[in-house]
Amino acid sequence: MGTVVLEHLTIGYAGKQVASDLQATLQAGEFTCLLGPNGVGKSTLLRTLSGFLRPLEGCVRLNGRDISGLTPHERAGQIGVVLTTKPDAGHITVAELVGMGRYPYTGFFGTLRNRDRRIVDEALALVGIEPLKTRLIGTLSDGERQKTMIAKALAQQTPVIFLDEPTAFLDFPSKVETMQLLRRLAHELHKTILLSTHDIEQALQVSDRLWLMDSGALHVGSPRQLAADGSLSRFIQRGNIRFDADNLRVFIT
Numbered sequence: 001m002g003t004v005v006l007e008h009l010t011i012g013y014a015g016k017q018v019a020s021d022l023q024a025t026l027q028a029g030e031f032t033c034l035l036g037p038n039g040v041g042k043s044t045l046l047r048t049l050s051g052f053l054r055p056l057e058g059c060v061r062l063n064g065r066d067i068s069g070l071t072p073h074e075r076a077g078q079i080g081v082v083l084t085t086k087p088d089a090g091h092i093t094v095a096e097l098v099g100m101g102r103y104p105y106t107g108f109f110g111t112l113r114n115r116d117r118r119i120v121d122e123a124l125a126l127v128g129i130e131p132l133k134t135r136l137i138g139t140l141s142d143g144e145r146q147k148t149m150i151a152k153a154l155a156q157q158t159p160v161i162f163l164d165e166p167t168a169f170l171d172f173p174s175k176v177e178t179m180q181l182l183r184r185l186a187h188e189l190h191k192t193i194l195l196s197t198h199d200i201e202q203a204l205q206v207s208d209r210l211w212l213m214d215s216g217a218l219h220v221g222s223p224r225q226l227a228a229d230g231s232l233s234r235f236i237q238r239g240n241i242r243f244d245a246d247n248l249r250v251f252i253t
Contacts, residue, residue: 001028002078002159002192003063004049006218010057011041011048017056018044022218024211026194028159031186033203034196035235036213042196045213046164049194051075062160076104080153082146082163094140094148095133098123101155123154126189127181143174150181154189163195167202175199179206200236204248223248 004026012018018041026032036042047053049060051067059066062078070078080101101123102116112120124130127147137145146166153161163182167175179199183206186193194211197203203210204223212219212231219231226232227245236243242251 001063001190003027004160004192004194005061006049006058007061008058009048009055009060011044011053012056013044013053019213019216019218020057022058024218024220026160026192028192029187029190030192030208031183031206032194032209032211033207034194034211034213035198035200035203036196037235040213040216042213043164046081046162046194046196050079050081050162073104076156076158078158078160080156080158080161082149082153082161082166084165084168092137093133094129094135094137094151095120095124097137097148098151098155101152101157104156119157120151120155123151126154126185127151142169143171143178146170146174146178147181150178150185154185158191160192161194163193165196165198167197167199176202179203183207201248201250204232 006022006024009022010017010020034042044053048055051070054068059068067075099112099116099120102112102119103110106112106116124133127150129144129147129151132140132144137148140148167178170178179202182193182195185191207223210221210223210226212226212235214235219226227248233243233245236250240253242253244251
């Protein structure tokens with residue numbers, strides 16, 4: 001199980017506070033999308049939840065434990081992270097990159113055993129990229145590369161997966177396919193999945209829950225709930241951009 005709780009969390013860097021008193025919960029089996037304008041602190045929040053940044057105040061608890069007290073090895077067994085940056089791994093195969101997700105279990109030399117290879121194959125199958133197993137990373141499309149990174153996170157076998165704008169470089173069909181894949185993985189594998197995205201309409205249609213960061217505050221609820229209380233309208237509507245709260249659609253007039 002992967003229950004993540006934000007307790008009066010203040011995030012930022014030394015000398016710079018980005019957002020304060022954030023309170024929210026992520027539950028296993030739910031697909032949550034993190035929305036917000038550029039510069040609001042979405043990446044800072046994800047880095048804090050992943051343990052890469054320490055909170056300025058408050059804490060993040062994973063299954064009741066403060067993640068600041070976990071060792072890097074313990075965190076690697078609990079939290080998988082997929083970043084926007086493209087991996088600099090053009091001369092290794094898809095299977096080899098996905099196999100790197102087994103590093104919390106393979107020891108110092110990273111030698112894969114039969115069980116590790118089986119888990120890698122299962123991760124490739126779950127993401128639907130078995131035919132790419134022997135392809136070099138440098139030959140993949142952006143969509144194929146992103147699926148490989150998701151498979152790597154699955155091979156890590158963590159209950160929690162955080163993704164920072166995983167659809168940023170993808171064409172529209174690949175964006176939709178990736179979002180649907182992540183929702184299916186959350187539901188079928190009972191994982192806790194949170195991703196940041198600028199693809200608002202897709203998030204409205206496929207997410208179980210939204211975290212909306214705006215003006216230093218964090219609004220939490222289902223898409224319907226945040227549409228009903230006006231949070232989404234305040235975030236989306238400006239100029240000739242209109243939000244249809246009844247149908248969860250964005251229009252340009």
